[in-house]
Amino acid sequence: MKKVAAKILNGKEAANQIYSELEKEIFELKKKLVEPGLAIVQLGSVPESSIYVNKKIEKAKSLGINALKVSLNDNVSLDHLAEKIVSLNNDRRFHGIIVQLPLPEHLDPVKVMELINPEKDVDGFSSVNQGRLFAGKPYFVPATAKGIMALLKSTKQKIAGKKAVVLGRSSTVGRPVAALLMKENATVTVCHSKTKDLEKETMQADILVSAAGKPGLIKAEMVKKGAIVIDVGITMQGKKLVGDVDFESVKNRASFISPVPGGVGPMTVASLMQNTVLAAKRSLHEEA
Structure with missing residues (x-):
């Protein structure tokens, strides 16, 4: 009896379907004078991290998202990093903020994620958003x-x-x-x-x-x-x-x-874009 091979779950195809929907949503947001914005903070220049960050930035820009890469040295102090993140928290151009992992060894990931405003934590890694998820009421997955x-x-x-x-x-x-x-x-x-x-x-x-x-x-x-x-x-x-x-x-x-x-x-990148657009949509209600 011939074995039947599994159906392949093609992440690229599924991601492209998500992007088609996001383009429509972004178009509607811009008609309301809201341009979704995403800031990605990268510490150091580890090649693998740079590849991932650049892919996210390129995809965001191709969809019409205002994307910013913030590059800091890998020996940056927690205080200096906090200043940068607080600045992004207060910048209304950016609805989403992520800090690319892994972090340099001298920085505690938990402390770093706590610096991001939970309303802009589109990676969903802060304790507030993790708590919401485990309570069964996710804000950002x-x-x-x-x-x-x-x-x-x-x-x-x-x-x-x-x-x-x-x-x-x-x-x-x-x-x-x-x-x-x-x-x-x-x-x-x-x-x-x-x-x-x-x-x-x-x-x-x-x-x-x-x-x-x-x-x-x-x-x-x-x-x-x-x-x-x-x-x-x-x-x-x-x-x-x-x-x-x-x-x-x-x-x-x-x-x-x-x-x-x-x-x-590919689905990880697509989901990050979804979360960024979701954050931008929520900002409309906050301003109403």
Whole structure:
């Protein structure tokens, strides 16, 4: 009997659909004299971070968003960074502010995220927005988690009642995804480096989301037949970008699978643009 390969969850196509809608929304906002604005603060010049920041800036500008890149030295003090962020908080041209991660070792990410006005925290990383998310009333959903949920919903498969397993418990991906899946009434298990018998857990998953950052961690024998598999892992191996999932073997067991690259990555950028436009829309109500 011939094996049927999984349907590929094409993040680029899904992102383009989002951009088409955003262009219309931005056009309507500009008719009301509101130009969505996004400021991205980058500390240092790590090549990978620069690539991500430049992609976000380019996409924002192509959509008609006023995008600004703020470059600071990687040895910047917390006080100096705070001054810059407070200035952006008070600048009405910018509805969204993000600080590109990872940060230099001398800066505490929690303290840095607390500097951003929660109403402009379009990454959704501040404790206020994380709290809103875990209370079931999200204000800004972290972009990667939002993109993952959009990919899941694009399958048209029911989430409620399904067994979901999330690999990774970071505050930027793993925990937000788990919270969103619970909001959709999935039964959620979060696995991490201390989980015993990982295969036993993953084999039960109708929905498997891997954000462990370990290349090839998920093999075919660890995946339930017919599962939906979302690969969030991004690791450079030589000049090749690879995910957590052994794509070639797993695609023959899963019903849907996201590739790396071209899966979650484009959706993360699209979701950030959605959050920025949402922030701009909210500013209309604040001024009314």
